[in-house]
Amino acid sequence: MRTKVFFAMVFCSMLLLTGCSETELEARCFPMLAAVGYDDGKVLYDVVFPSTTGTGDAKSTQEKGNAPKTKRDSFEKAKQEYESRLNKVADYNHLKVIVLEEELIQESKAFGEMLDYLAKTEDFPRNTYVCAVDDIENLFEFKKNASQDLGTYLEEYISKHEEHKSHILTLGDLLDEKENQTMILYIPYLEVEENYVEWGGYVNILGDMWKDF
Numbered sequence: 001m002r003t004k005v006f007f008a009m010v011f012c013s014m015l016l017l018t019g020c021s022e023t024e025l026e027a028r029c030f031p032m033l034a035a036v037g038y039d040d041g042k043v044l045y046d047v048v049f050p051s052t053t054g055t056g057d058a059k060s061t062q063e064k065g066n067a068p069k070t071k072r073d074s075f076e077k078a079k080q081e082y083e084s085r086l087n088k089v090a091d092y093n094h095l096k097v098i099v100l101e102e103e104l105i106q107e108s109k110a111f112g113e114m115l116d117y118l119a120k121t122e123d124f125p126r127n128t129y130v131c132a133v134d135d136i137e138n139l140f141e142f143k144k145n146a147s148q149d150l151g152t153y154l155e156e157y158i159s160k161h162e163e164h165k166s167h168i169l170t171l172g173d174l175l176d177e178k179e180n181q182t183m184i185l186y187i188p189y190l191e192v193e194e195n196y197v198e199w200g201g202y203v204n205i206l207g208d209m210w211k212d213f
Contacts (some may be wrong), residue, residue, distance in 0.1 A: 029088040034124070035069075036078075036114065037101035037136035042071040043110055044101070044136060045078035047090070048143065048150045075114035079123075085104065096151035097129045097158070098171060101136045105187065105203055112178075119175050126172030129158050131188040132203045138192040145195055154197070161199055165171025 029049060037044035040047040046069035067085035083090045105111055118124055131154065133139055143150045158168060167186045179187045184204055191200035 027089055028091040030088060030091050030094045032094060032149045033099060033154065034092075034095060035099045035101075035136050035139060036075060036104055038104035038107050038110060041112070042073065043075045043078045043104065044069055044071050045075065045082050046070075046136070046140075050149045050152075074110065074117075076117045079091070086161065092124050095124055095128050096155040097131065097189075099123065099139060099154070100130065100132045101138070102132050102134055102185070102189070102203055105132060105205065108115045115175060115178050118171065119178075124171055126170060126175070128171045129155055130169045130171055130174050131158060131190050133190050134190050135192075138194075142192050142197060143193050154190075155199060157190075164188065164199060167202060 003155075031047035031049040032050055035044075035046045035048070067082055070078045070082045072081055100111075104114075139150070146153050161168070167188060169185075169187055174185070174187075186204060188203040189200045189203050191198045
């Protein structure tokens with residue numbers, strides 16, 4: 001009898017835990033791309049969710065995840081305000097790409113604070129690709145014509161360029177190189193127009209720049 005009671009309690013506990021997991025999953029939204037820009041002394045933050053071309057619950061869930069981009073004094077504040085406008089908890093475990101506006105990279109204080117925050121919080125997966133663009137707005141114009149969500153599209157685009165494989169960068173690489181103050185770091189640079197994306201070279205961070213971060 002005691003054995004039966006024990007197993008019954010274990011079974012009930014498992015059902016409760018399963019119920020909690022499902023509830024938590026329904027309360028989350030899953031960004032696929034994070035875009036970080038810089039304008040007039042402010043950091044811009046926006047994300048891209050999975051494509052809403054599906055039907056039913058999956059479609060409505062992702063549509064409800066969107067929020068307007070934010071602009072604040074730091075990456076931390078911009079990200080936190082963006083997330084506060086969502087009606088779901090942002091879960092970045094499926095994040096594919098972080099896109100940085102070139103001007104942000106050149107602003108050593110803002111860029112350094114962003115990297116320090118990401119290293120401390122570990123919000124973003126370290127295997128997330130990192131690339132740079134000239135203008136974040138061009139990226140979102142291109143998004144209107146993309147056949148799939150922008151995060152997945154850019155992940156596939158970056159990974160298929162074998163000729164640039166040695167310079168493909170992840171967030172983990174970037175945080176490690178900042179810690180080590182590498183002499184030269186190459187951030188893949190993508191040229192983005194309304195109808196296409198093209199590999200345009202690299203944005204370089206020289207060793208001396210790390211001292212300003």
